[in-house]
Amino acid sequence: MIEMVQYNYIRFLYFNKHKSQRAIAKEMGIHRATVKRAIENPEQKYHMNVERDKPVNGDFEKRIKHLLEYNSNQPKNQKLTKRRIYELICEEGYKGSYSSFTYQARKIEEKLGINQKEGFLKLVPLRGSMQADFGEVYVMQDKMPRKIHVFCAKLCYSKVEFVKAYPGESTEFFFDGLTSAFDFFGGVPKKIIFDNLKPAVKEVLTGRERILQEEFVKFQSFYCFESEFCGPAKGNEKGMVENLVKYVENNYFLPRVEFKSFDILNLELKEKCHQRLKKGRYEGESWEKRILDEDFLPLKERYVYARIKEAKVDTYQLIHLEKNRYSVPTNYVGKKVEIHIYPFKVKVIYKGEVIAEHERMFGKNKESLNPYHFLPLLRKKARAYEQAKVIQDWGLPQIYEKYHKMLQAHLNSDSKGTREFIDILKLTQQYTVEVVAKVLKELDEKNRYSYQEVLSVLRYQTQHKPKTELLSEEKLKSLDVDKHTTTYMSLSTYNELLRKVGCENER
Structure with a gap:
């Protein structure tokens, strides 16, 4: 040319x-x-009249086309790179260079429309619409990194945000995140845009069609909102909440915060959401003003959800859940019970009655032992008291151990002393460990050791109410009390005072 x-x-x-x-x-x-x-030709262009031979790519053009078409239909995490496709085709006898291969691949991709960049439209946010999703962040616990999940919700019109942390993304956490967001916003958005979360979507069909989880359908019918789900790998369809997840990770959890408990962390996150609500502005208007213009459904009641599992109580009075163990009372050993799993608590139910309630534990090989579940059994097996794990883990004040030893010595029997002491421990369920500890200290100073003594003092302190009340200054003056200056008074004087008081009451 x-x-x-x-x-x-x-x-x-x-x-x-x-x-x-x-x-x-x-x-x-x-x-x-x-x-x-x-x-x-007005423009300088070179037109080939005869198509040149392709000695390198010619025989492999159909094969390259097939590999590119097949690769474009694979999931994102299974797609091959150009370099890997080149290596595979070289194993089949391809002699061309990598640049020759990529030149041919680009021509085929352009012709087939593969890797075509997608165009987007600017959308006007609708009042009463919300985007929701989970994100993953890391915190420090005992000097070790721990992954937790944050539920993020953002209103499309007013831009108001809500964030709450959870140990997972299962159904109970998903529903609790939504109901907590409704409480924070003061209403239920008419339309909520989700990713294809497992707690909501059972199966993804073609287009926008979805088979929903039965529990999600119940939740949706309770609040009556419209649900919309993004296409697979279409995070741009809920870009607001995707950006919120990144913002939360970069601004709330970096550098990594020290994790104490979910209660403390969620209080801090809620306070940050309140601060953002007060300071946030969009198109010259504050978020506080814009949220008043949102189109919400009324929030009347709170949906309470618990994931239910069945379990059998083992001989150690324990039920096993998520690789952790929870105690139940002795008389339910060997029975099948229902476990109601809430986001942060666990209830054990037998024939419709709650027989045990625990804080939910996360992790592995942990035990939640309620001492009051084991006291009836310990009373029968008094010799096991000293070695019982539940007693060692209880952490009772030192006065309890001292009073136990003195009670055994007073009764001249270890087993009888232990049984009577266990009866005293049962009182802590009604009167608290601290109150009973004060009584034990008082009785120990007076060398009084028995269950009846402890019970008597507790009843006196909690049930005794003085029937007499102090007289007012006016009544004292009307009775001429100031005239009596001696410390000694005759019985007739007392009778005269009582008579006057009776006359005053009749008036």
């Missing part, structure tokens, strides 16, 4: 100086066909 300068000069000589094609070719030392092409 000729250079642009030569192309321009040929057209100058022909159209401006009116020279013939032969003269121009002779002057410039080029072929007349080149001169003719330059004159006939």
Whole structure:
């Protein structure tokens, strides 16, 4: 091909100086066909009249096309890179260079529309619409990183945000996150946009069709909102909440915060959401003002959900749940019970009655032992008291151990002393460990050791109410009490005072 300068000069000589094609070719030392092409084409383009042979790519063009088509239909995490496709095709006998292969691949992709960039439209946010999703962040617990999940919700119109942390993304956490967001916003959005979360979507069909989880359908019918689900790998369809997840990770959890408990962390996150609500502005208006213009459904009641599992109580009075163990009372050993799993608590139910309630534990090989579940059994097996794990883990004040030893010595029997002491421990369920500890200290100072003594003092302190009340200053003056200056008074004087009080009451 000729250079642009030569192309321009040929057209100058022909159209401006009116020279013939032969003269121009002779002057410039080029072929007349080149001169003719330059004159006939206003733009400098080289058109191949005969297609050249492709000695390297020709035999593999169909194979390359097949591999590219197949690769484009694979999930994102299973797609092959160009380098890997090149290596595979080289194993089949391809002799071309990597640049020759990528040149051919780009031509095929352009022809088939593979890797075509997607266009987007700006949308006007609707009042009463919300986007919700989970994100993953890391915190420090006992100097070790721990992964937790944050539920994020953002109103499309007012831009108000809500964030809450959970140990997982299962159904109970998902529903609790939504109901907590409704409480924070003061209403239920009419439309909520979700990703294809497992607690909500059972199966993804073609297009926008979804088979929903039965529990999610119950939840949706309770609040009556419309649900919309994004297409697979279409995070841009809920870009607001995707950006919120990134913001939360970068601004709330970096550098990594020290994790104490979910209660403390969620109080801090809620306070941050309140601060953002007060300071946030969009298009010149505050978030506080814009949220008043949202179109919400009324929030009347709170949906309470618990995931239910069945379990059998083992001989150690324990039920097993998520690789952890929870205690139940002795008389339920060997029975099948229902476990109601809430986000942060566990209830054990037998024939419709709650028989045990625990804080939910996360992790592995942990035990939640309620001492009061084991006291009846310990009373029967008094010799096991000292070695019982539940007693060692209870952490009772030192006065309990001292009173136990003194009670055994007073009764001259270890087993009888232990049984009577266990009866005293049962009182802590009603009167608290601290109150009973004060009574034990008082009785120990007086060398009084028995269950009846402890019970008597507790009843006196909690049930005794003085029947007499102090007289007012006016009544004391009316009774002429100030006239009696001696410390000794006769019985007749007392009788006279009582008579006057009776007359005053009759009036």
